[in-house]
Amino acid sequence: AKAELDDTPMRGRQLRVRFATHAAALSVRNLSPYVSNELLEEAFSQFGPVERAVVIVDDRGRSTGKGIVEFASKPAARKAFERCTEGVFLLTTTPRPVIVEPLEQLDDEDGLPEKLAQKNPMYQKERETPPRFAQPGSFEFEYSQRWKSLDEMEKQQREQVAKNMKDAKDKLESEMEDAYHEHQANLLRQDLMRRQEELRRMEELHNQEMQKRKEIQLRQEEERRRREEEMMIRQREMEEQ
Incomplete structure (x- = not known):
């Protein structure tokens, strides 16, 4: 349905369809290795109904110390963020407070298709030359190497x-x-x-x-x-x- 509606004309404009991001989600870090999804949900339920709480794990199933809590409403998420920022919220015996931040919403599904790229003069200039490997000894090779050195630093x-x-x-x-x-x-x-x-x-x-x-x-x-x-x-x- 999304693919069918995306880019269809409506009232003289192209309709852009995107998956909705969760507006009441928080990022939680500094979690103890012994915090589970269930404990995370139980802990944050005091601020309001929680739709989903998950502890992020690595490829071996071990906790990364980070998690995501999605509330049913923005006021609940805001309350949790304010209370945890102003106070010291502990989930386990160890006095190590969790750090709560608004979850950064990134679109890794659709990305940036060519049809949505801004076709301004800078776009035209940058797209004059196709993808390539810089030739050793050339101007672009020298500055590319400097960029790589900076990235390495x-x-x-x-x-x-x-x-x-x-x-x-x-x-x-x-x-x-x-x-x-x-x-x-x-x-x-x-x-x-x-x-x-x-x-x-x-x-x-x-x-x-x-x-x-x-x-x-x-x-x-x-x-x-x-x-x-x-x-x-x-x-x-x-x-x-």
């Missing part, structure tokens, strides 16, 4: 930046792991101190209770002796009479 710099980022992430991962263990140890120490304090208070209350009982027993004993003495006095008085 860009590639090397990108690789170096990628390596630096990987090293920085590995370092942060290690620091985070050490800090997490230290944090857990501190929590255990605090819990131990709290339990010791509770035990001390319980012992103190127990000692106070025992002291009170002892005092009550002493008072009761004194009261018993006093009554016995009074009874003995009254008995002697009665005998003397």
Whole structure:
């Protein structure tokens, strides 16, 4: 149907038919290797109904750390983007926040057919010469080589930046792991101190209770002796009479 309608005349103009891009889709990266499609959908459903959530994997089925979330409405996608940009959204135990960005929509289905190319003067100039391999020693060969050298330099710099980022992430991962263990140890120490304090208070209350009982027993004993003495006095008085 798309092929039949594309490029058909309508009201004096050529009709252009394209597959609609998803207007409420977000790109998600920095995902843990343990985040699945289902967890990704569950996590982002709090912002609104999710039509599709997928974790992008490599040719071996391993997570690339990137994913796509398609919402049913633009407001839900906007809410998710704003909340995740302003706050720190975590999907797993590791405190590594996900990064959310609008999904870049690219047309890799139709591309740019010749009939849609802009036929301006620059087009005419560029299309004067057909595709070819530049001849060594020629002007175009020299500048083409310089372009290739520049591209190679860009590639090397990108690789170096990628390596630096990987090293920085590995370092942060290690620091985070050490800090997490230290944090857990501190929590255990605090819990131990709290339990010791509770035990001390319980012992103190127990000692106070025992002291009170002892005092009550002493008072009761004194009261018993006093009554016995009074009874003995009254008995002697009665005998003397």
